[in-house]
Amino acid sequence: MLQKTIALLFFIFSAGFAQEAAPTAPAAGPYAPYTLELELWRQPALDQGRTGTCWSFATTSFMESEYKRIHKEDVDLSEMWFMRGAAIEKARRHLATKGRTRFDEGGLSHDVPFIVARHGLQSATAFSGLTADAKRHNHAKLWKDMHTAVDAWQKAGEELTPANEKELAKILETHLGAPEKAGKAPQEYAAGLKLPFADYVEVMSTTGIPFGDRGTLKVPDNWLEDTNYLNMKLDAMVDAMDRALRAGFTVALDIDVSEPGFGPGGVAKMSAEEELPGAITPEIREAMFKDGRTTDDHLMHVVGLLRDTDGKRWYLVKDSGGEKRWRWKGNMAISENYVRAKGLGFMVHKAALALP
Numbered sequence: 001m002l003q004k005t006i007a008l009l010f011f012i013f014s015a016g017f018a019q020e021a022a023p024t025a026p027a028a029g030p031y032a033p034y035t036l037e038l039e040l041w042r043q044p045a046l047d048q049g050r051t052g053t054c055w056s057f058a059t060t061s062f063m064e065s066e067y068k069r070i071h072k073e074d075v076d077l078s079e080m081w082f083m084r085g086a087a088i089e090k091a092r093r094h095l096a097t098k099g100r101t102r103f104d105e106g107g108l109s110h111d112v113p114f115i116v117a118r119h120g121l122q123s124a125t126a127f128s129g130l131t132a133d134a135k136r137h138n139h140a141k142l143w144k145d146m147h148t149a150v151d152a153w154q155k156a157g158e159e160l161t162p163a164n165e166k167e168l169a170k171i172l173e174t175h176l177g178a179p180e181k182a183g184k185a186p187q188e189y190a191a192g193l194k195l196p197f198a199d200y201v202e203v204m205s206t207t208g209i210p211f212g213d214r215g216t217l218k219v220p221d222n223w224l225e226d227t228n229y230l231n232m233k234l235d236a237m238v239d240a241m242d243r244a245l246r247a248g249f250t251v252a253l254d255i256d257v258s259e260p261g262f263g264p265g266g267v268a269k270m271s272a273e274e275e276l277p278g279a280i281t282p283e284i285r286e287a288m289f290k291d292g293r294t295t296d297d298h299l300m301h302v303v304g305l306l307r308d309t310d311g312k313r314w315y316l317v318k319d320s321g322g323e324k325r326w327r328w329k330g331n332m333a334i335s336e337n338y339v340r341a342k343g344l345g346f347m348v349h350k351a352a353l354a355l356p
Helices: 006-014 054-071 077-095 111-119 140-155 162-176 188-193 234-246 282-290 334-342
Strands: 036-037 200-204 229-231 251-255 298-307 313-318 333-337 343-349
Touching: 036 313, 054 077, 054 111, 054 251, 054 282, 054 298, 054 343, 077 111, 077 140, 111 188, 111 298, 140 162, 200 234, 234 251, 234 334, 234 343, 251 334, 282 334, 298 333, 313 334, 333 334, 334 343
Parallel strands: 200 229
Antiparallel strands: 036 298, 200 343, 251 298, 251 343, 298 313, 313 333
């Protein structure tokens, strides 16, 4: 595990951040009854359908916003290209480890740079992930067919041989369609975008390892067993996310959505008692995670800041249920204390953290 000293944390929050973007002038209109403090560009909310691909939708949306921030142009990337690449790599790892690692739909933001390095990427036009007769994503049969194949290979003691990978690609093509033959190859397209995929950092907050160290977010969806999460104190993690947004960086957020207060009215909040200032301490947060009250079950795209009538801070967050879900065209308002309690970690460009 790559270790960082506590001095690194001091550097992160004492060093200068990127120049802050001017906040949107307060106006209650678009997100009433909340007042909009800051809103950053993103593509419209899409519907992940009956799939477990929130990780891909959230991180793809995040990368599209990064492209806009860096190149000042719009881009529409294929969420399902990452799902396709992840399925192949999950099968490879699952077979190589004799079934120790998971072979299912879940994933995390670091999967996207990993897939780009091995499979490139495609635009949404080149690879929609929908066959000609499909109108909405539904991967139930896809995963059933993949499990049938992978389970048989595992039982036979096989790994993902070239022949097996070709068979898996056929299953994926049956359910997701084939990439367009015209245009650039996936690796060429990825290189042409000039997105700095190696420059994205994931942050977490746990009392389980020293603050300032790098470690593992110990959740089932971390099938890559990534050990490079930067561990911050809770206050520092939330402050880092706020500073990033104010500096013009959006954030891909891994969050628990199992709380009763998630969803009604298009908002996410804790109980009345847990919404009080100072109610969510690092110890309470850690206890929720250890006893299973906090689960790793969704990724979303944080794109702005709101204030309620009491002046309390909320986050403007894009979801992947389509524009008809929630009350603001697929966007939600999530309270600061909900993020403190239930935000497992987030991805952001390293410049937002003043990291070298």
